[in-house]
């Protein structure tokens with residue numbers, strides 16, 4: 656069923672590349688304001704799903720709506736902000752210059768909006784005086800916070816984050832998680848391999864395997880239903896059963 660009341664609604668999404676089905680009949684809904692996690696083994700189709708949602712992949716079968724609009728339209732309207740896993744800042748620019756650059760682009764010439772985006776971006780990045788240093792001198796965690804600030808400064812209706820904490824140390828992961836959790840009221844869809852983090856951070860989780868939805872629900876419900884101790888164990892049990 657397609658319902659515009661959802662922030663995101665995916666119905667029977669199938670994606671084929673060279674006759675290989677990467678996503679098969681995938682359906683799920685995300686409510687406005689939810690932090691929604693997509694988990695699954697390597698190659699399960701998480702990034703492909705996120706790329707469809709963000710309007711980057713435009714050819715697919717099925718129906719995908721963000722606030723009732725197809726992703727391409729939602730993207731044009733500035734509803735979506737996507738952070739790819741391999742996004743990096745411009746190393747030769749300072750952190751501030753990076754944010755200034757994107758604030759200018761995203762605001763489309765509206766000076767008031769540009770100032771608003773920049774101010775929010777600086778706050779989200781939380782880099783203190785290091786914001787005046789070149790991004791090339793930043794640690795991986797600082798770069799990630801800068802990219803996250805770039806993604807979230809526009810206050811998108813839907814933020815799509817591909818593995819926002821991958822390859823970060825504990826302290827940097829905690830800071831990135833704080834940023835995400837502080838975006839209350841915003842719809843956030845993220846993928847992650849860190850299931851303890853997903854369990855802690857996400858309101859709802861979708862487990863996919865080989866392009867197919869295996870389980871969807873609140874992390875605690877999934878843990879209870881599978882009679883396991885945590886989401887990591889649920890994951891292993893559910894994937895192992897197939």
Ligand SMILES: Nc1ncnc2c1ncn2[C@@H]1O[C@H](COP(=O)(O)OP(=O)(O)OP(=O)(O)O)[C@@H](O)[C@H]1O
Nearest residue numbers: 672673677695696697698699700701702703704846
């Ligand atoms: N453009 C493409 N051409 C061919 N195969 C592709 C393409 N994009 C993705 N695939 C394949 O589709 C499958 C799903 O890829 P995807 O990157 O979505 O998985 P993932 O769940 O994000 O994996 P990971 O956890 O390793 O990042 C993989 O087998 C991948 O090789």
